[in-house]
Amino acid sequence: MALVVQKYGGSSVATAERIKRVAERIVATRKAGNEVVVVVSAMGDTTDELLDLAHQVSPLPPGRELDMLLTSGERISMALLAMAIHNLGYEARSYTGSQAGVLTTSTHGRARIIDVTPGRLRVALDEGAIAIVAGFQGVSQDTKDITTLGRGGSDTTAVALAAALHADVCEIYTDVDGVFTADPRIVPNARHIKEITYEEMLELAACGAKVLMLRCVEYARRFGIPIHVRSSYSNNPGTMVTGSMEDLPVEQAMITGVAHDRSEAKITIVGVPDEPGVAARVFETVASAESNIDMIVQNVSTEATGRTDISFTLPKTDGPTAMAALGKVQEKIGFKGLLYDDHIGKVSLIGAGMRSHPGVAATFFACLADAGVNIEMISTSEIRVSVVCRDTDLDVAVRAVHDAFELGGDEEAVVYAGTGR
């Protein structure tokens, strides 16, 4: 008997009909002899509707109350899902994040999980019930207030429960069949990936692949929880995220896939004094505005002026706050001006095999040049190369890279089998 944690996103439970369908899938897993814990998001657009209500009563709602409000979304979906399972003759009990023992920090809206004490879930499983848990939420260990985990919170809840309950697998149900070598909407012959390492998945997620959130993959890697990404609309095999690069076979394909990201903006700080400590002050300012910086480029300073330019990228949503924070310190730091550019795109090539193939970056830049894509910023890791370009060039860039590394194929191909470079 295995212990399976399943997570269903908001679109999988958007209507009463879909909830009943999800209930059937859960019962099938239970019937197959497994213990089942289910993490569920709020139905469809519920969260957006609640946010809309909040902004009708207050332009800047306090975080504590916003979390109290938003957590009602999962409360609704989890109770309905438990009812639908009962109706199929199986016992199901729903639990809030707090009841399920999801203890978090007290940062409302983006709390982090500190510990999971799933005593009540364990009792429910021991008594033969299916446990349904509200995703995205927990309770602050210090203040006992209700918290939410922010974007990707339900995936993280699922992985955290899987770790705490020593589950055999964490199945993340979504609206796609798993992970592909590129976004199939941009690259029609993108190939399905059957198996991928945590490290590769981390890079894909960090570079804009939306199928799994970064923090959820980080959590899974830390506790060694295999994640199975599957579609809630099909019975296709999906993608297993598991193992580390050290366990990969030698014949391991070099390249995993191409990711892209339209969600970032670029801030350029013009005429920064080229003196020790100035860059540190700039980024301390941005960090204190709670903005997450991605790529950073500093121009070579011209000796004549003793000044340089610094550019960095960050999520568009953090843009206005970061600009305001930097504006305040302009005089003190002594730079000349600030530029904001939210028409950029990022394309990244990821592959564990890249480590031992120094020619990859060269091929990557060459194919972009051939496609007429101008490169504005570059960043690399051991298993990734990323560039920033105009957002209007992004689709062309993704297709050019995907083609250059021969990642495409016909439908039955999977990425580890084919790319023989």
Place this chain on the structure above:
Amino acid sequence: MALVVQKYGGSSVATAERIKRVAERIVATRKAGNEVVVVVSAMGDTTDELLDLAHQVSPLPPGRELDMLLTSGERISMALLAMAIHNLGYEARSYTGSQAGVLTTSTHGRARIIDVTPGRLRVALDEGAIAIVAGFQGVSQDTKDITTLGRGGSDTTAVALAAALHADVCEIYTDVDGVFTADPRIVPNARHIKEITYEEMLELAACGAKVLMLRCVEYARRFGIPIHVRSSYSNNPGTMVTGSMEDLPVEQAMITGVAHDRSEAKITIVGVPDEPGVAARVFETVASAESNIDMIVQNVSTEATGRTDISFTLPKTDGPTAMAALGKVQEKIGFKGLLYDDHIGKVSLIGAGMRSHPGVAATFFACLADAGVNIEMISTSEIRVSVVCRDTDLDVAVRAVHDAFELGGDEEAVVYAGTGR
């Protein structure tokens, strides 16, 4: 500095606009130097919409999950209300029933409050915040599962919190200006009642006056909490429910008002063997079906047959269950048949002064006879006379009684001032 508990019903918080208006009223109470605890119901039709969703996924949803589902309604309204108060510059913190320390029995859908441990509310008040509490809900002391209190649950929550916090008054905001000598929709010259005793209010509530629920008044009397019934749409003075009959002045008016009830049905058990213990078995059966019996009449048995008829009234909603339960025991108890009549109405005259005026019942029956209303059942208490009639006669009966006891008046009159009988 007084401690005020306020309760706002679903229609008072039905939209974002109304929530903002309620927030202003709460802030005004706080500004006047009071500590404020607010109990709030779910917005408008939320509970019905959630029930509808539940029935879309399951024809017979389990009580535990139904309670989990329905309690999301208050979670939404209380968080929004707290946000609206923040927006006016005052601190407000919302608490679920569980967080507010409302401990209940584990009977889902109709739990009873066992104890209230309002430690977190007391801390919030001490820190200068306004505490917003979800009405209608609590947490089972035994199972730690979320429970709901059933009809009138939010009023009861408010009174229970007022008792636990030693509040000076519990204000119940509703959509009418308080308690009247009769329903103004039936009796246009019904008079507003400025002050009423718990006992009279209990009888009014038990007899169909909808302004306050019975259990809430019972709770208030037990703990001596004054209830102030007010309209959330006006600044009119409302009705104070307080004190006991013993404290009433000697010149106390004899009659308080006329109540009516269309929500009951009558079951008649035909041909019951007139033997000791049979009636007990009948009512044990009804009680085990969790039906609440109101009035009971047993006919005089005819010596020839040795059988009699027993009639009783109960809420229409309990009718089908009670009929089914009685049907099952027909053979065992040996009665001949069952009749179900849901076209009855009940009119009641209530007044603390009635105790020392034996002529009241006679006047009551005479005026009904004059109005051509046929009396089907009678029941009395120390301060009440009730009769059952056809539902089609009910409005006529209410007006006849209200006139006969000269309860009407012009708008500025209040009930205790005028009726000089």
